[in-house]
Amino acid sequence: MGVSDSKIWIEKYRPKEFNDLKGQSKIVKRIEAFIKQQNIPHLLFAGPSGVGKTTMALLIANKLFKDNWRSNFLELNASDDRGIDIIRNQVKDFARTKAIGNVPFKIIYLDESDSLTKEAQQALRRTMENFSNSCRFILSCNYSSKIIDPLQSRCSVFRFKPLEKEDIKSIIEIVCKEEGLKISKDAIDSLYDISEGDCRKLENILQSCAVISKNIDNKTIYDIVSQARPNEIKEVLIIALNKDFVKARNKLLDTMLRYGLSGLDIVKQIQKEIWNLDISQTQKVELVDKCGEIEFRMVEGSDEFIQLEALLANFSK
Amino acid sequence: MNLLIDKYRPSSLKEIIGHDAQLRELVNYVKNKKPVIIYGKAGNGKTASIYALAKDLSYEIFEFNSSEVRNKENVEKTIGSSLNQRSLFSKSKIILIDEIDNFSGAKDRGGVQALAKLITNSAFPIVMTSNDPYDKKLSDLRKKCQLINFEELKEDDVVRYLENLCKKEKIKFENGVLNELARINKNDLRGCINDLQILISKDNLKLEDIDLLGKREKEDDILNSLKVLFKGKNPEEVLNVFENVNLDLDECFLWIEENLPLEYKGDKLSKALDYLSKAKVFDGRIRRWQYWRFLIYVNALMTLGINSLKNENDAVNYKRSMRPLKIWQANIRNAKKKGVAEKIADKTHTSVKQVLKNFEDYKGFIDNSVSEELELNDEEVDWLKNF
Numbered sequence: 001m002g003v004s005d006s007k008i009w010i011e012k013y014r015p016k017e018f019n020d021l022k023g024q025s026k027i028v029k030r031i032e033a034f035i036k037q038q039n040i041p042h043l044l045f046a047g048p049s050g051v052g053k054t055t056m057a058l059l060i061a062n063k064l065f066k067d068n069w070r071s072n073f074l075e076l077n078a079s080d081d082r083g084i085d086i087i088r089n090q091v092k093d094f095a096r097t098k099a100i101g102n103v104p105f106k107i108i109y110l111d112e113s114d115s116l117t118k119e120a121q122q123a124l125r126r127t128m129e130n131f132s133n134s135c136r137f138i139l140s141c142n143y144s145s146k147i148i149d150p151l152q153s154r155c156s157v158f159r160f161k162p163l164e165k166e167d168i169k170s171i172i173e174i175v176c177k178e179e180g181l182k183i184s185k186d187a188i189d190s191l192y193d194i195s196e197g198d199c200r201k202l203e204n205i206l207q208s209c210a211v212i213s214k215n216i217d218n219k220t221i222y223d224i225v226s227q228a229r230p231n232e233i234k235e236v237l238i239i240a241l242n243k244d245f246v247k248a249r250n251k252l253l254d255t256m257l258r259y260g261l262s263g264l265d266i267v268k269q270i271q272k273e274i275w276n277l278d279i280s281q282t283q284k285v286e287l288v289d290k291c292g293e294i295e296f297r298m299v300e301g302s303d304e305f306i307q308l309e310a311l312l313a314n315f316s317k
Numbered sequence: 318m319n320l321l322i323d324k325y326r327p328s329s330l331k332e333i334i335g336h337d338a339q340l341r342e343l344v345n346y347v348k349n350k351k352p353v354i355i356y357g358k359a360g361n362g363k364t365a366s367i368y369a370l371a372k373d374l375s376y377e378i379f380e381f382n383s384s385e386v387r388n389k390e391n392v393e394k395t396i397g398s399s400l401n402q403r404s405l406f407s408k409s410k411i412i413l414i415d416e417i418d419n420f421s422g423a424k425d426r427g428g429v430q431a432l433a434k435l436i437t438n439s440a441f442p443i444v445m446t447s448n449d450p451y452d453k454k455l456s457d458l459r460k461k462c463q464l465i466n467f468e469e470l471k472e473d474d475v476v477r478y479l480e481n482l483c484k485k486e487k488i489k490f491e492n493g494v495l496n497e498l499a500r501i502n503k504n505d506l507r508g509c510i511n512d513l514q515i516l517i518s519k520d521n522l523k524l525e526d527i528d529l530l531g532k533r534e535k536e537d538d539i540l541n542s543l544k545v546l547f548k549g550k551n552p553e554e555v556l557n558v559f560e561n562v563n564l565d566l567d568e569c570f571l572w573i574e575e576n577l578p579l580e581y582k583g584d585k586l587s588k589a590l591d592y593l594s595k596a597k598v599f600d601g602r603i604r605r606w607q608y609w610r611f612l613i614y615v616n617a618l619m620t621l622g623i624n625s626l627k628n629e630n631d632a633v634n635y636k637r638s639m640r641p642l643k644i645w646q647a648n649i650r651n652a653k654k655k656g657v658a659e660k661i662a663d664k665t666h667t668s669v670k671q672v673l674k675n676f677e678d679y680k681g682f683i684d685n686s687v688s689e690e691l692e693l694n695d696e697e698v699d700w701l702k703n704f
Contacts (some may be wrong), residue, residue, distance in 0.1 A: 006664070006690065007686045007689075007690050008661075008665060008682075008691075009689060010665055010667075011666075014666075049671060051393055054666045058666065075666065077668040077670075078668075079668045079670040080662075080668050080669045081670070081672060093491065125637075200667070201676075201678060204678035204679055204682070205678060207681070207682040208678065208681025209679060210682070211684065222680060244580075245578050245582075246578050246579075249578070254638065254643070257643055257644065257646075257647035258647070258649075258650075258653050260647075260654070297594055297595070297597070297598045300598050301594075301596075301597045301598035301599070301600060301601030302597050302601035302604060303567075303570065303597045303601075305574075306574055306593055306594055306597050307594050308576065309593075310587070310590040310593065310594035311592075313587035314587050315582050316582075316586065316587070317587050
C-alpha cells in the first residue's frame, strides 16, 4: 500500500491504488472498466460514512487525469454550504471552463449531496445537462432516497457497504505493521464492534490509542472510547428516573451544548438508551412511544429543548 | 426645577451631535422652501434639529403635532390658513408637522391626503418628522417630499455628549456607566438624558444604579405574572396574564420553563411540560405557515393549560432562566471548536459537519506534529489542551 507523508492516519493510509480499497471489490471492478475506456458516466455513490466513497472519487481522478488531476478535479462539501449558491457559483464556474491538459473532461465531486436543498438539487440537474460534454459529476450521499429522482436517473448508482470484519482486520494489520504497534486479538474484535465498518472512525481511534501506548489491548481502546463518548445521556436518564428532574435537565442542557448536539441527536440517543435502563418492559415501551411523539413534535414545532424537557419529565413521573 | 431635557435643548445646529451631512441638506431644503421629511429612530435629534435651525435662522416655528386632531378638515383649517399668513413682526416661519406616522387611519381620515395637497403651494418651508416614512399610508405625501435619514447615533457620540452634560451638572460617575446607559437606551439620546434625570440624586453613579432603571421593572412584571399563572383563580385573568408583560413570547416561555419544576413535581410536571411542548408545536406551525391565528392555542396552552394543574403550595421564589446565557457561552466555545474542525476537514477530504460530529475521535491524536500539519495557531493548540 502506498503511504503518503501526512501525519494524520486517515490521510496517510488513504488507498492510492484500486486494489488497496477494501470491501468494495465489485464496485472497483466496474469502475476500473470505465477507466480503461477513459470515460465515465455521472456517478452516484450511496453508503454510510468511512467506507470509501471519497477515496473512490479521488482514485478515479488520479487514474484518469494522472499528473493533471488537481486542476481538473473539484471537491465540494455540500453539507458545509448547502444552498443553491454553491451550484450556481462554484460548480458552474468550474464546469464552464475547459479541462486542462490532455484530458477529456473535468470531474466535480459533490460530497454529502443529500444535504443539498431541493432547489439546489434542481439547479444541479440543469447544470449536469448543460455541461455534460465538458464535465462529469460524482455525487456522494448517505441515503440515495434524499436525492431527487431526476438526478438519480442521470447517474449510475453504486451502493457502498460497511466494511466486513476481514477488511477491518487487514487494515488494522497494515497500520500496525507500518507504525510498529502491537495489538491483541480481542482489541481487534472491539475495534471492529466500535467502528461499525467505518474505516475513518477505525483509523482515528487507532491513532488516538497509539498516542497512549504502542501495545494496544482491549483496555486502551475502551479508555479512549469512553473518554471520547462518555455516556452522559444515560446518566441524565438515571438522574431523571431518581426524580431529580432539575438536575437531569441542567445536565442535559450542558451535554447538548458541550458537544454541540441537536435536539434530534439527543432524542435518537435517548431512544437507544431506554432499552438499557433498569425498568420494566411496559415502562420501556411507553417511554419509547413518548420518544416518537416528541421527535415528531420537534420536527413540527419550535424550541427543541422544551420538547426534550417534556420527554425527560416522563422519566420522573 | 428645570428638567435636564429642557435645559439642554440645543439652541443651535452646532450643538446637535452626528448627522453633519444631513443637517446641511436640511438647511438647504428649508431655505429653498422644499417640503422635507426627516426620519429615523426616536431620540436621535429630529425635532431638536428643526428647533435649533429655526433659532439659527431666527424663524418662528408653527408646530402641528399629534396632540391635535389631524383629519381632513382640521388639516385644511390649521395648516391651510397658516401657509399664507405672514407671521407677527413679519418673521419667517417653519411649519413643523411632527410624527406624521401617527396620523390615525380612522380618526384622522383624509388628513395625509389633505396635507399632500397643501404642501405644494406653501409660502413657508414645511418640515415633517417620521419614524417610518415608507408606511403605505404616507405614500402620497412621501412622493412630494425630500427625505432625510437621521441614522442611529453612535455610542461614542452619545457617551461624549453625556460626559459633557455630567461635567456641567457636576454629576460624578463610574467608568462604563454612561456606555451602559447608552446601550440600554439603544443610543436614544433623549432616553439617556431622561434616565440621567432620575439618577441625578445619586452622588456617584454606579453600574448597579443603571440596573434599577428599567430592567428591574421588567422583572417585577414577569414575577407577578408567574404568580398569577401558577396560582391565579380567575380564568380570564390567567388567560390574559402575558398580555401586559413587557417581554416577548419566547422570553415568557423561558421563564415558565425554568420555574415549572419548582412548582410542580412528577405527574403534574410532566403534564405541564406536555402543554408547553404542544404550545411550541403551534408556535412552530405559526412560523412555518405564517398562520397567526394559532397564537390563540399557544396562549391557551401556556396559560390556562399550566394553571389547570395548580396546587395549594406556597408561592416559590421564581428564577431567571440561565439557558440563554449558557447557549451564548457555548457558542463562544464552539466557535473555537469549529475553527479547528474546519482545518481538519480541509486536510482530510471530510466535511466540517462530519468532523464536528466525531470531534472526540480526532482530538486524541492532535499532537505537535499533527497540529503543525493542520496549521493550527497557538490559541487553538492551547484550547485543545484544555478541551
